[in-house]
Amino acid sequence: MSRAAESRAPSPAQADAPVIALMGNPNVGKSTLFNRLTHLRQHTGNWPGKTVESASGVFTYKGRPYRVVDLPGTYSVLGKSPEEQVAVDYIRSGEAQVVVVVCDGTCLERNLNLALQVMRLTSRVVVCVNLLDEAEKKHIRIDLRRLESLLGVPVVGTAAGSGDGIGALQEALRLVVDGFSEPRPAVFAREGGQTPEELVRAAERLAAQVQEGGRGVREGRLERLLTGRWTAFPVMLLLLLTVFWLTIVGANVPSALLQRGFDRVGAWLRAAFSLLRAPWWLRGALLDGVWETVARVVAVMLPPMAIFFPLFTLLEDLGYLPRVAYALDRPFAVCGACGKQSLSMCMGFGCNAAGVVGCRIIDSPRERLIAVLTNSFVPCNGRFPALITLILLLTGGRGGGLVSASALTACVLLGIAMTFLASRLLSRTVLRGVPSSFTLELPPFRRPRVAEVIVRSMLDRTLFVLGRAAAVAAPAGLAIWCMRSVSVGGTSLMTAAAAFLQPAGAALGLSGTILLAFLLGFPANELVIPIILMMTSGGGIGTESGMADTVRTLLGAGWNARTAVCCILFFLFHWPCSTTCLTIRRETGSTVWTLAAAALPTAFGILLCAAVRLIWRG
Amino acid sequence: MTEISSLDSLPVGRPGIVTEIRAAGAMGRRLTDLGMIVGTEVCRVHRSPFGDPSAYRIRGAVIALRRSTAGEIMVRWE
Numbered sequence: 116m117s118r119a120a121e122s123r124a125p126s127p128a129q130a131d132a133p134v135i136a137l138m139g140n141p142n143v144g145k146s147t148l149f150n151r152l153t154h155l156r157q158h159t160g161n162w163p164g165k166t167v168e169s170a171s172g173v174f175t176y177k178g179r180p181y182r183v184v185d186l187p188g189t190y191s192v193l194g195k196s197p198e199e200q201v202a203v204d205y206i207r208s209g210e211a212q213v214v215v216v217v218c219d220g221t222c223l224e225r226n227l228n229l230a231l232q233v234m235r236l237t238s239r240v241v242v243c244v245n246l247l248d249e250a251e252k253k254h255i256r257i258d259l260r261r262l263e264s265l266l267g268v269p270v271v272g273t274a275a276g277s278g279d280g281i282g283a284l285q286e287a288l289r290l291v292v293d294g295f296s297e298p299r300p301a302v303f304a305r306e307g308g309q310t311p312e313e314l315v316r317a318a319e320r321l322a323a324q325v326q327e328g329g330r331g332v333r334e335g336r337l338e339r340l341l342t343g344r345w346t347a348f349p350v351m352l353l354l355l356l357t358v359f360w361l362t363i364v365g366a367n368v369p370s371a372l373l374q375r376g377f378d379r380v381g382a383w384l385r386a387a388f389s390l391l392r393a394p395w396w397l398r399g400a401l402l403d404g405v406w407e408t409v410a411r412v413v414a415v416m417l418p419p420m421a422i423f424f425p426l427f428t429l430l431e432d433l434g435y436l437p438r439v440a441y442a443l444d445r446p447f448a449v450c451g452a453c454g455k456q457s458l459s460m461c462m463g464f465g466c467n468a469a470g471v472v473g474c475r476i477i478d479s480p481r482e483r484l485i486a487v488l489t490n491s492f493v494p495c496n497g498r499f500p501a502l503i504t505l506i507l508l509l510t511g512g513r514g515g516g517l518v519s520a521s522a523l524t525a526c527v528l529l530g531i532a533m534t535f536l537a538s539r540l541l542s543r544t545v546l547r548g549v550p551s552s553f554t555l556e557l558p559p560f561r562r563p564r565v566a567e568v569i570v571r572s573m574l575d576r577t578l579f580v581l582g583r584a585a586a587v588a589a590p591a592g593l594a595i596w597c598m599r600s601v602s603v604g605g606t607s608l609m610t611a612a613a614a615f616l617q618p619a620g621a622a623l624g625l626s627g628t629i630l631l632a633f634l635l636g637f638p639a640n641e642l643v644i645p646i647i648l649m650m651t652s653g654g655g656i657g658t659e660s661g662m663a664d665t666v667r668t669l670l671g672a673g674w675n676a677r678t679a680v681c682c683i684l685f686f687l688f689h690w691p692c693s694t695t696c697l698t699i700r701r702e703t704g705s706t707v708w709t710l711a712a713a714a715l716p717t718a719f720g721i722l723l724c725a726a727v728r729l730i731w732r733g
Numbered sequence: 734m735t736e737i738s739s740l741d742s743l744p745v746g747r748p749g750i751v752t753e754i755r756a757a758g759a760m761g762r763r764l765t766d767l768g769m770i771v772g773t774e775v776c777r778v779h780r781s782p783f784g785d786p787s788a789y790r791i792r793g794a795v796i797a798l799r800r801s802t803a804g805e806i807m808v809r810w811e
Contacts, residue, residue: 190766194759222793225768311765318768319792338779347782441797445783448799454786478759552760554767555797557788 132173132180133292134210138202138233139217140226141188142558144245148217148275149185150571152285176285181292184211190225192232193311206236213291215284217243220250220257220272221559223326227318230266234300240268241287241298248274249559254328262325268298276564337560341435347442354435355527358426360520363503366418367516373417377410400596408592411645412584415665419500420577427465428572432563436461440555448550450535451542453482455555460486460493460534464527467495467691468698475702479551485541487699488712491691492534492719494527497584497640498686502526504644505686508666509679530687533719583694587638588645595635595649609650623721624681624728628672633685638693643686647672677731681724688720735811740775741787741803748776749808756805764806768792775808 139145153172171184186202193199206214216233218226223244234240244257263270269287273280290296303317340346384406388398430436436458444454455477463470470490477483494502506522542548598609606614609631616634617627628650636643648665651672669679690713691699700709743749751773756764769775769791778795779788786797 190763194762194766219794224792225794228766228768311762312770315765315768315770342779342781342788344780344782441786441788442782444781444797444799445785448785454797552756552799552802554760554763554802555786557795557797559795 132182133212133288134182134184135288136184136186136205136211136214137217138186138206138214138229139188139245140190140219140222140229142556143188143217143219143226144275145185145188145217148243148245148273148281149183151275151278151281152183174285176289179289181285181288189229191229191311192236203236206233209237211239213239213241213288215241215243215288217245220244220246221253221255223255223257224318224322227321228315231314231318231321234266234268238268238298238300239291240300241284241291242266242268242270243284244270244272245275247272247279248277249561256327258325262321265301265321265324267301269296276561335560341438342442347438351439351442352524354430356520356524358423358430359523359527360516361426362419362423362499363519363523364516365422366500366503369418369421370414373414374410377414381406381410396600399600400593404592404594404596405589406592408595408642408645408649409585409588411648412588412641413581415500415504415644416497416584416641417577417581419503420496420581421573423496423499424465424572424577425569428568429563429565432561432568434558434560437555437557441557444555446535447538450539451482451546451548451550452485452538453477453479453550453553455553456482456486456489456534456538459490460531463490463493463495465496467491467493467695470495471695471698471702478553479548481542481546481548482551484703484708485538485546487702488541488708488715489534489537491695491712491716492537492688493530494687495640495692495695497692499523501640501644501686502683504665505679505683508669508674509676509683512666526683526687533688537715537719584639584641588642591635591638591642591646592649595646599650613650622728623685623724624677624731625685625724626673626678629678629682629685633689636692637690640686640692677727680731681727684723684727685720688716688723690714690717735809737807737809739804740777740789740798740806740808741800743775743777743808743810745777745780745787747810748774749810750774751806752809753807754805755807756802760802760805767794767796769806 137145137149149170149172152174154174171182173180173182175181184205186205189199189202191199192203192206205211214233214237216226216230218230230240230242242262244259244262247257250257257272259270259272269291271280271284271287273284275281287296291298309317341350381402384402385398388402439461440454440457443457447454447456456474458476459470459473461470462473467490470493471487474483474486474490477486502523503519506519506526510518510522512519595609598612599607601608603611613627613631615627616630620627620630623630629647632643632646632650635646644665648668651668690696696709696713699712700706703709703712737752740749740751751769751771753771754761754764754769764770773791776790777787778790781787781797786799787803788795788797789803790796
């Protein structure tokens with residue numbers, strides 16, 4: 116996942132803006148605070164709760180811009196783990212005028228430990244006690260003024276979720292930057308030679324002096340339901356099914372409407388082109404090539420994405436994903452992998468490239484590599500709409516959305532099963548080793564901020580992924596049109612290429628055309644189905660409206676149930692898209708591992724498809 | 734009656750006091766970062782569906798530890 120904010124060079128006005136660094140334990144609402152400060156700007160594509168690389172943004176307060184750097188969440192700055200090193204190096208570099216240590220008001224003791232550690236690296240610290248609203252719900256009262264006098268640095272209380280205290284934090288930052296208030300860490304915090312244990316005890320004493328109440332918190336009913344011995348997996352399955360059902364049922368109508376709208380615009384464009392007497396090749400390249408492909412990608416992709424992403428983000432916001440990792444840790448351990456792999460796997464449902472970056476949360480290099488190599492075994496959001504189309508082809512729309520949703524859930528479960536199998540295979544062969552120990556924090560459940568989630572997931576994820584898909588769809592559409600129009604010796608390039616791939620495609624229960632579409636779809640999985648349609652429908656005037664008609668076109672092209680099953684299997688297990696491959700290359704720093712990450716799922720896909728083809732004589 | 738056992742034998746819902754941490758290296762450090770030192774109160778709040786890992790309340794936060802890690806931590810409980 117690349118961040119727009121990082122690639123953008125600061126404008127001259129921002130170049131000398133004071134820099135504010137945000138630090139804190141994971142799950143203290145640091146990213147929410149960051150978004151509040153910078154008004155959601157310049158934070159494209161952050162997967163909440165999992166800031167794995169530092170992001171930066173800008174806010175203006177009293178006429179002056181400030182640059183905010185959001186450092187990865189860390190428990191300590193004394194150790195040697197990668198995220199700790201990033202944080203320590205950044206603070207030592209002196210680039211930041213002020214370091215804000217964000218603390219969780221419901222868990223002050225442990226968070227103050229980090230604050231004390233940071234105060235030994237720099238004195239320019241502002242402590243921000245966040246999540247005060249949650250602390251209040253737990254009947255925890257914190258005396259911020261007393262904490263300030265004990266620590267010797269400014270202390271501000273916030274509830275970033277509702278925006279409370281953001282102004283006070285900005286004012287405190289301004290006062291420090293302008294030299295009106297000078298943090299003087301208390302003597303006990305500055306003393307060198309303290310062992311980590313002594314710092315923990317110092318934090319304990321501090322918390323005891325400023326905090327009241329909050330004892331005897333009991334395990335909630337929701338927790339028992341979501342992670343209970345007999346309920347955890349049924350609930351997980353039910354949630355998966357519900358999300359898919361809503362996606363399928365909700366996406367059908369808007370998808371058809373979009374396609375109809377695009378067809379109408381296409382007809383107008385066609386009329387305009389013939390009115391202008393545009394040459395046939397220009398009309399063909401732009402309308403039959405670029406326009407048709409982009410329109411199909413948008414019509415097929417946008418509605419499922421616009422439903423799936425917000426639903427998924429709601430579950431994320433609730434704090435459900437760490438519970439999944441908790442429940443699934445044992446199976447992953449049996450496969451020689453880390454339970455946190457289920458977190459990167461869940462991120463893979465959104466986007467495999469993001470999932471690969473998310474693997475950074477896994478400490479052991481061996482287990483991280485396993486997670487990277489197996490991430491594309493779960494279908495990303497670019498593959499869901501295609502899978503839905505193929506499932507509709509298979510069911511013929513019978514049984515309504517529930518049958519389709521069950522089939523899609525089965526596809527995902529197959530993907531997860533293969534993730535386990537592949538992980539086990541890797542840890543028994545090339546990545547041999549024993550599972551390392553790990554700690555996983557289960558943050559308290561938080562009421563999702565529905566409106567914000569919808570806005571954020573629409574803007575950050577849907578539009579980002581869609582934009583990328585459309586950007587690669589245009590050149591791909593052009594390439595397809597050229598391949599179809601340029602003929603050598605009476606056959607078009609496309610026919611020739613499809614004929615060349617036919618034996619391989621047939622052996623997999625597919626066809627040369629389908630295999631060609633998968634190859635041409637390397638830039639983005641979203642392209643594969645539209646490309647198949649472009650190739651089989653002959654590129655005439657778009658007659659398809661929505662998924663039902665897509666299905667009809669495919670049936671007309673000689674598809675049968677086995678073709679659909681093999682196509683689904685190959686969709687689940689083939690090489691990752693180009694973005695994911697580039698991300699894997701960047702994360703592993705190795706071309707060999709990148710090739711392995713492409714070869715592994717492809718090998719699974721080939722084996723499964725060939726097996727279906729051999730067993731099922733259609 | 735006071736008992737001393739490893740953390741993974743602590744019954745669910747029973748608070749205990751850490752008496753010894755045998756985990757060394759990175760895990761030992763991480764436990765300290767989480768605020769778990771000798772004398773810290775821990776409570777096993779939950780067992781995951783497969784029985785391992787378990788969730789422990791440490792200084793207000795809930796942390797999941799695998800049995801192999803919990804086995805290296807000794808607790809005193811009644």
